Amino acid sequence: MNPIDLIDAVIDREGGFVDHPADPGGATRWGITDAVARANGYTGDMRLLSRARAVAIYCRAYWLRPWFDRVAERAPLLAAELFDTGVNMGPPVACGFLQRALNALNRGASDYPDIVPDGAIGPATLAALDAFLQRRGRSGEVVLLKAVEALQGERYLSLAERRPAAEAFLYGWLANRIG
Incomplete structure (x- = not known):
């Protein structure tokens, strides 16, 4: 099983930048929350989180680590x-x-x-x-x-x-x- 296919499907479903007022997770980009991005070393504006960086976070934090x-x-x-x-x-x-x-x-x-x-x-x-x-x-x-x-x-x-x-x-x- 290729985790990249799973990650691509999540990113396609989650979309780009979202900051829904009813979401306690706050601002997200590619489905990655601000807190998760920061915990994985990202320090920039969430609107600028690259897709490649999101893929790396998904792979490490949501596929390999668990x-x-x-x-x-x-x-x-x-x-x-x-x-x-x-x-x-x-x-x-x-x-x-x-x-x-x-x-x-x-x-x-x-x-x-x-x-x-x-x-x-x-x-x-x-x-x-x-x-x-x-x-x-x-x-x-x-x-x-x-x-x-x-x-x-x-x-x-x-x-x-x-x-x-x-x-x-x-x-x-x-x-x-x-x-």
Whole structure:
């Protein structure tokens, strides 16, 4: 799986510079928030953040650092969803969704031990994923993907319920981020 294809799709969907008043993330360019750009060494005006710089940030902060590249070696469709969810909600949230789903699908820890849902993919999460896929086969990836998307959809609805300003984004989130 080529992460550049995933990154290009996110950038195409997110567009150029946006500073929506209802978005607590503030100013973004190419979907990269000001805070994320600064955390990754960018010091310029957000309107001038280059696409190449955004691609490098996506690759490092949203693909390699959360180990979605390692998930892709095992389950490419799942990795693509985790990447997209991580971009929209933060990689720890996406990782936590995977961990929660793996725990719920291990049949009372009879297929593999529960893992700590700490929001970080590491050796234990990858071992659980390997055991799940070995037990369930290729169709298991589809079921796991559905579980992650169910958690994501529930979170979007909860955000809109708790923060009415988020309702401005709910339709787009459900239309473009789920399925």
